[in-house]
Amino acid sequence: MKRAPARRPPVLLPRTALRRLLLALGLPVVLAAVWWAVSAGSTDVYWPPLRTILETGREVWTAERITTDVVPSVLRLLIGFTAAGVLGVALGVVIGTFPRVRAVTEPVLEFLRAVPPPVLVPVIMLFAGIGDTMKVVVIVSGCVWPVLLNTVEGVRAVDSVLAETARAYGVGGLARLRHLVLPSASPQIFAGLRQALSIGVILMVISEMFAASNGLGFAVVQFQRSFAIPEMWSGILLLGLLGVLLALVFRAVERRALAWYHGLRRSRRTS
Amino acid sequence: MTRAAVNGGPSDVRRRGAGRGNALLGLAGLCGFLALIEALPRLGFVSPDHLPPTSSIAAALAEETSDAAFWTALGDTLTGWALGLLIATAAGITAGMVISIVPYLREATASTVEFLRPIPSVALIPLAVLLFGTDLRSTLLLVVYAAFWQVLVQVLYGVQDTDPVAEETARSYGLGTWARIRHVLWPTALPYVMTGVRLAAAVSLVLAITAELVIGAPGLGARIAVAQTSHAVPDMYALVAVTGLIGVLINAGARAVERRSLAWHQSVRGEVSP
Amino acid sequence: MLDVRALRKVYEGHGRHVEAVRDLTFSLDAGELVCVVGPSGCGKTTLLKCVAGLLEPTSGEVVLRGQRVTGPPPGTAVVFQEYGRSLFPWMRVRDNVELPLRQKKHVTKARRRELVEHALHAVGLDDTAGAYPWQLSGGMQQRVAIARAVAYEPEVLLMDEPFAAVDAQTRADLEDLVRRLWQELGVTVLFITHDIDEAVYLGERVVVLSSSPTVVQEQLTVDLPARRDHLHTRADPRFTQLRTRVYEEIQAAKRGGGVGGAVAPPQPLDKMP
Numbered sequence A: 001m002k003r004a005p006a007r008r009p010p011v012l013l014p015r016t017a018l019r020r021l022l023l024a025l026g027l028p029v030v031l032a033a034v035w036w037a038v039s040a041g042s043t044d045v046y047w048p049p050l051r052t053i054l055e056t057g058r059e060v061w062t063a064e065r066i067t068t069d070v071v072p073s074v075l076r077l078l079i080g081f082t083a084a085g086v087l088g089v090a091l092g093v094v095i096g097t098f099p100r101v102r103a104v105t106e107p108v109l110e111f112l113r114a115v116p117p118p119v120l121v122p123v124i125m126l127f128a129g130i131g132d133t134m135k136v137v138v139i140v141s142g143c144v145w146p147v148l149l150n151t152v153e154g155v156r157a158v159d160s161v162l163a164e165t166a167r168a169y170g171v172g173g174l175a176r177l178r179h180l181v182l183p184s185a186s187p188q189i190f191a192g193l194r195q196a197l198s199i200g201v202i203l204m205v206i207s208e209m210f211a212a213s214n215g216l217g218f219a220v221v222q223f224q225r226s227f228a229i230p231e232m233w234s235g236i237l238l239l240g241l242l243g244v245l246l247a248l249v250f251r252a253v254e255r256r257a258l259a260w261y262h263g264l265r266r267s268r269r270t271s
Numbered sequence B: 001m002t003r004a005a006v007n008g009g010p011s012d013v014r015r016r017g018a019g020r021g022n023a024l025l026g027l028a029g030l031c032g033f034l035a036l037i038e039a040l041p042r043l044g045f046v047s048p049d050h051l052p053p054t055s056s057i058a059a060a061l062a063e064e065t066s067d068a069a070f071w072t073a074l075g076d077t078l079t080g081w082a083l084g085l086l087i088a089t090a091a092g093i094t095a096g097m098v099i100s101i102v103p104y105l106r107e108a109t110a111s112t113v114e115f116l117r118p119i120p121s122v123a124l125i126p127l128a129v130l131l132f133g134t135d136l137r138s139t140l141l142l143v144v145y146a147a148f149w150q151v152l153v154q155v156l157y158g159v160q161d162t163d164p165v166a167e168e169t170a171r172s173y174g175l176g177t178w179a180r181i182r183h184v185l186w187p188t189a190l191p192y193v194m195t196g197v198r199l200a201a202a203v204s205l206v207l208a209i210t211a212e213l214v215i216g217a218p219g220l221g222a223r224i225a226v227a228q229t230s231h232a233v234p235d236m237y238a239l240v241a242v243t244g245l246i247g248v249l250i251n252a253g254a255r256a257v258e259r260r261s262l263a264w265h266q267s268v269r270g271e272v273s274p
Numbered sequence C: 001m002l003d004v005r006a007l008r009k010v011y012e013g014h015g016r017h018v019e020a021v022r023d024l025t026f027s028l029d030a031g032e033l034v035c036v037v038g039p040s041g042c043g044k045t046t047l048l049k050c051v052a053g054l055l056e057p058t059s060g061e062v063v064l065r066g067q068r069v070t071g072p073p074p075g076t077a078v079v080f081q082e083y084g085r086s087l088f089p090w091m092r093v094r095d096n097v098e099l100p101l102r103q104k105k106h107v108t109k110a111r112r113r114e115l116v117e118h119a120l121h122a123v124g125l126d127d128t129a130g131a132y133p134w135q136l137s138g139g140m141q142q143r144v145a146i147a148r149a150v151a152y153e154p155e156v157l158l159m160d161e162p163f164a165a166v167d168a169q170t171r172a173d174l175e176d177l178v179r180r181l182w183q184e185l186g187v188t189v190l191f192i193t194h195d196i197d198e199a200v201y202l203g204e205r206v207v208v209l210s211s212s213p214t215v216v217q218e219q220l221t222v223d224l225p226a227r228r229d230h231l232h233t234r235a236d237p238r239f240t241q242l243r244t245r246v247y248e249e250i251q252a253a254k255r256g257g258g259v260g261g262a263v264a265p266p267q268p269l270d271k272m273p
Helices: A017-039 A050-060 A063-097 A099-114 A117-128 A132-156 A160-168 A173-210 A216-225 A229-257 A259-270 B008-042 B054-065 B068-101 B105-116 B121-132 B136-160 B164-172 B177-214 B220-229 B233-265 C044-051 C093-102 C109-122 C138-151 C168-185 C196-202 C237-256
Strands: C002-012 C017-028 C033-037 C059-064 C076-079 C156-160 C188-193 C205-209 C216-221
Touching: A017 A050, A017 B105, A050 A229, A063 A099, A063 A132, A063 A173, A063 A216, A063 A229, A099 A132, A099 B008, A099 B233, A117 A132, A117 A173, A117 B177, A117 B220, A117 B233, A132 A173, A160 A173, A160 C076, A173 A216, A173 A229, A173 B121, A173 B177, A216 A229, A216 B121, A229 A259, A229 B121, B008 B054, B054 B068, B054 B233, B068 B105, B068 B136, B068 B177, B068 B220, B068 B233, B105 B136, B121 B136, B121 B177, B136 B177, B164 B177, B177 B220, B177 B233, B220 B233, C002 C044, C017 C044, C017 C059, C017 C216, C033 C196, C044 C156, C044 C188, C076 C138, C093 C109, C093 C138, C109 C138, C138 C168, C168 C188, C168 C196, C188 C196, C196 C237, C205 C237, C216 C237
Parallel strands: C033 C188, C033 C205, C076 C156, C156 C188
Antiparallel strands: C002 C017, C002 C059, C205 C216
16 A cells, blocks of 8 residues: 555654564564463463473474474475476466367366365375375375466467467477467466465375374374374474475575566556 | 457457357366266276276265255355355455554564465364364364465455555545545455455365364265265265365356456456456 | 469358458569558458468468468568567567577577677667566567567568557657668568558558458559658658558548548548557
């Protein structure tokens, strides 16, 4: 929202880096402090003091525990996410390029996408048991749809003038794919990947809650079942932290890869 | 595509004619998909214990629909979905408007929103189990947490899109806060809100089913879990198909509502939401 | 060099057809600069796309160097009107100019770099090689598109209303640029426009198209001196005469086609955006 400059009280907070830092960190610090203070004397089993949670967390999440529980989870997620990305883009390019293929597959794809991904866990357990394969397959089968459908949209929306330019200059085959189709669809592909990432995290946790012998989701549920409440809380915080971290990494990659797109949009908005 | 795009007239004609053909092709694709599932187990490519043929899934579905418990479960799922979506939408719109109106609040909350949004709501499952057990409230906790951010973020985008000139005009005419919300901010933000509700509707269904499946809150998800543990494989597939159909209906309905509100506002806003 | 023979193009829809071009016959000699002018909606773009091999004619043919055009022929470069949509926004200016060259197998990397540099220099854009197209003004973007065509070393250069969307001053500069490049490179240019002044100023010959259903209304040789500039050429009485001729032809075409009616509009309707 744009406010008139005159209405802004400039004396209170000068526009500096310090001000921005304060605004960015202020509320999180305040919230953490409030949680700390309010929960400090808590005797409620379910709501242990934040201090206890953090202290327990330091004891629980040792290097060993991280290698046995966190690393496998993250690895499954990354493998599944990458595979879904490659598969989704490849199929999406094929379906998006041939209108007839798209017409035939569209209703089926709409249906498969609409199936809530977590219900795939029991289905895939039938085929793939309860090992790592099952978890990776679950993640792939949940993440692939948003990537695929967004790629189809992106490939279809290639600008007709750009396509004719490429044709007129003899840019065809793989060069067309590399220089025209994929870059042109990349904003949509990234939108699909972002959706896929959050679905992937959900499926990582759920597949481990269902059946596993290690992993973050498994650990958190174990703590809850054995009423190790501060440990459980520390696990929840760790899961949240992982989600935030993945989102940050993804955003950094997206900003780099789509620098041209954001620049283009900015230039259109100002002109 | 390239050929048809030369000018408006012929391509329009082509598209209208293609619409009916595409529907037929889509129907053929759907039939092919069902036939494939029928054939794979019958021809021995997969075990019918893992993937039963379409016909036995259909039979199981028919049996399910004649069972009153199925309809109760369906009702429970839809209740959790609708209630969660409603709460999340109301909370998201209110919070979004407050954040946009109060000076400094937008900047002060930006980092917090960015931090809380990617926290997977399934991380709250153990907490929900402890606090509410297999109650509907468990479902609501997960649904509301996941759906709230979708609405909130779209409201913030939408209000940011407000024409500064309209804002200034409203101010210079001395419109109060309420009048500004009603006549300037809300109309601009409405299409974005609709986009947010569409996204939230899909997410809500996923989380409602998840809560039922993992926690055991009553609903279709819990029924799937029961079918799984009792090895009623065709029933499980039938229920999975039902959740998919609900998803299709929710997507189609939400898209129709969104399109209507977009068409209404096309004259007001230039660009389609990000 | 380039022959358009009895070209006809009909867009077929379901149960409806639109005849964009009825019957076009004309030809270009090697090294000639010919402008095609006609009222809006007379199928100029369709003509250009058929010549570029981007569209298949319904009947008739386009023959380039004795070979019938069935797809985009090598050695033909195209500059489109929509500069904002014909440059690849994810590529820097340098890569945009280089991309078509990378499809030519016999051009080495060093040679490519040389061609790109030379082409950017020729259009006066030495310093923008590292910029993205959308960081440039409209006129500069169209210069990049021209540089891309120049670097391609074409025998035939096709231009589809390339300056219809830039402001008047930029347009005058770009028109001079096209004349200069044509003289320097000895390339055959087919320049399509709806602007009568532009057609007469640029061309050695002007092909006037009728309004739809489109046929060749008239061909005029522009006997203006080879050295042209906006100040003197446009003040030349011969320029005014030619322009009036073209204008009358277009009006006659419209009356003949029964579109414009008996009363001629006061202004040429060609000054459309």
